[in-house]
Amino acid sequence: MANSTTIALNVQTSQHELVIERSTEGSPLRGRLQIPGDKSISHRALMLGALAEGETIIRGLLLGEDPRSTASCFRAMGADISDLNTEEVRVRGIGLGQLIEPMEVLNAGNSGTTLRLMLGILASHPDRFFTVTGDESLRSRPMSRVVKPLQHMGADIWGRQQNSLAPLAIQGRALTPIHYQSPIASAQVKSCILLAGLMVDGQTTVTEPAISRDHSERMLRAFGAQVSVDPDAKSVTVTGGTTLRGQTVVVPGDISSAAFWLVAGAIVPGSDLTIVNVGVNPTRTGVLEALEAMGADITLENPRDVAGEPVADLRVRHSHLKACRIGGDLIPRLIDEIPVLAVAAAFAAGTTVIEDAAELRVKESDRIAVMATQLNLMGAKVTERADGLEITGGYPLVGTDVDSYTDHRIAMSLAIAALNASGKTTIHRAEAAAISYPDFTTTLQQVIA
Numbered sequence: 022m023a024n025s026t027t028i029a030l031n032v033q034t035s036q037h038e039l040v041i042e043r044s045t046e047g048s049p050l051r052g053r054l055q056i057p058g059d060k061s062i063s064h065r066a067l068m069l070g071a072l073a074e075g076e077t078i079i080r081g082l083l084l085g086e087d088p089r090s091t092a093s094c095f096r097a098m099g100a101d102i103s104d105l106n107t108e109e110v111r112v113r114g115i116g117l118g119q120l121i122e123p124m125e126v127l128n129a130g131n132s133g134t135t136l137r138l139m140l141g142i143l144a145s146h147p148d149r150f151f152t153v154t155g156d157e158s159l160r161s162r163p164m165s166r167v168v169k170p171l172q173h174m175g176a177d178i179w180g181r182q183q184n185s186l187a188p189l190a191i192q193g194r195a196l197t198p199i200h201y202q203s204p205i206a207s208a209q210v211k212s213c214i215l216l217a218g219l220m221v222d223g224q225t226t227v228t229e230p231a232i233s234r235d236h237s238e239r240m241l242r243a244f245g246a247q248v249s250v251d252p253d254a255k256s257v258t259v260t261g262g263t264t265l266r267g268q269t270v271v272v273p274g275d276i277s278s279a280a281f282w283l284v285a286g287a288i289v290p291g292s293d294l295t296i297v298n299v300g301v302n303p304t305r306t307g308v309l310e311a312l313e314a315m316g317a318d319i320t321l322e323n324p325r326d327v328a329g330e331p332v333a334d335l336r337v338r339h340s341h342l343k344a345c346r347i348g349g350d351l352i353p354r355l356i357d358e359i360p361v362l363a364v365a366a367a368f369a370a371g372t373t374v375i376e377d378a379a380e381l382r383v384k385e386s387d388r389i390a391v392m393a394t395q396l397n398l399m400g401a402k403v404t405e406r407a408d409g410l411e412i413t414g415g416y417p418l419v420g421t422d423v424d425s426y427t428d429h430r431i432a433m434s435l436a437i438a439a440l441n442a443s444g445k446t447t448i449h450r451a452e453a454a455a456i457s458y459p460d461f462t463t464t465l466q467q468v469i470a
């Protein structure tokens with residue numbers, strides 16, 4: 022277990038490295054933090070804004086590289102999206118079914134959400150041809166999970182390895198409705214099919230094995246689509262053909278970004294952090310439940326509703342953590358927070374088991390393998406399971422050279438581990454954090470000041 026002496030931290034960044042050095046004297050983490058806008062909501066606001074009639078105003082959009090990829094794809098298809106670096110982003114939509122056939126390959130960069138959601142939109146645009154690709158990581162991630170149901174709806178999609186890997190080519194068609202029983206709980210799969218269903222005559226339904234994030238359902242309704250949800254059956258239905266109307270979207274802070282500070286505050290002795298304006302949609306709050314089960318001291322303050330999404334401030338104070346079991350229906354509600362929960366587990370008494378999380382192997386990196394190897398390099402005791410991790414806490418972490426494998430959440434999770442590791446940790450390829458959290462290092466410097 023890390024000792025309880027207060028710490029001094031020195032953070033240095035170069036273009037590709039983040040160096041965090043702990044000495045034995047100094048101060049705990051304190052402060053009131055703003056976090057960037059929610060990535061999932063930012064993508065959806067840009068996409069629905071592009072498909073709507075009239076103007077959409079987006080406040081608090083995430084300025085990370087992933088939403089920038091979404092904006093550039095939809096600009097290439099005719100949506101007029103204002104400069105993203107302003108407080109209010111304006112999207113002048115071109116109307117459902119009106120996307121222009123792009124002259125260039127659409128590039129989703131590192132963003133699975135951009136590519137998978139966009140595929141549903143493109144496949145349902147008759148008489149237009151599209152080609153889509155992404156970076157090296159995205160070109161190795163499975164697309165058959167969306168290509169197959171779209172093909173059942175009548176879509177024509179081609180790609181490498183039986184049409185399962187980008188680059189992909191799509192011939193848009195008039196699709197037919199389906200009731201799709203998804204084998205995985207994935208908001209990307211669900212949203213792809215619902216977006217395709219917007220352009221289809223009749224009802225398109227997706228049923229999931231467990232409930233995934235519901236931002237698409239909420240925002241589609243707000244834009245005027247006909248969406249019904251049956252929570253007991255874990256199914257969502259969209260009725261096609263309704264015009265979408267531009268809206269004002271206020272994007273709350275991303276709980277997936279807040280999670281880094283929640284874990285930092287929980288593990289660094291003496292810490293007291295408040296993270297303001299965090300989206301606490303119940304389909305996303307699994308991380309709070311897991312940390313509470315570990316004995317973390319987290320309070321939810323000032324709960325409110327902002328433009329159809331629940332929001333609160335979260336206060337975290339240091340406490341002694343204990344191991345817990347994370348699995349089952351909780352997994353889709355904290356899937357992106359598992360790397361940093363693994364860091365919390367490394368400081369928790371006992372063995373934490375994370376199971377039913379095989380999906381982690383096909384994220385921006387194989388997050389099971391990468392977290393196990395990188396935390397073990399720091400002296401933690403982590404074993405891989407096919408579907409998760411087993412982490413025995415209490416082994417002191419020692420700074421060393423680690424690598425993000427170009428995965429934003431790995432880079433930031435290792436930085437949080439470094440806060441409680443002795444000596445110097447160098448995180449290579451740490452610039453990956455900019456995918457979802459461009460100001461991560463600035464906030465890190467703020468909390469240790």
Ligand code: S3P
Pocket residue numbers: 060061062134206207208209210212233234356357380
């Ligand atoms: C997302 C859904 C999740 C998540 C990803 C964003 C979304 O993926 O991991 O970061 O915005 O719909 P899956 O739904 O594929 O699990």
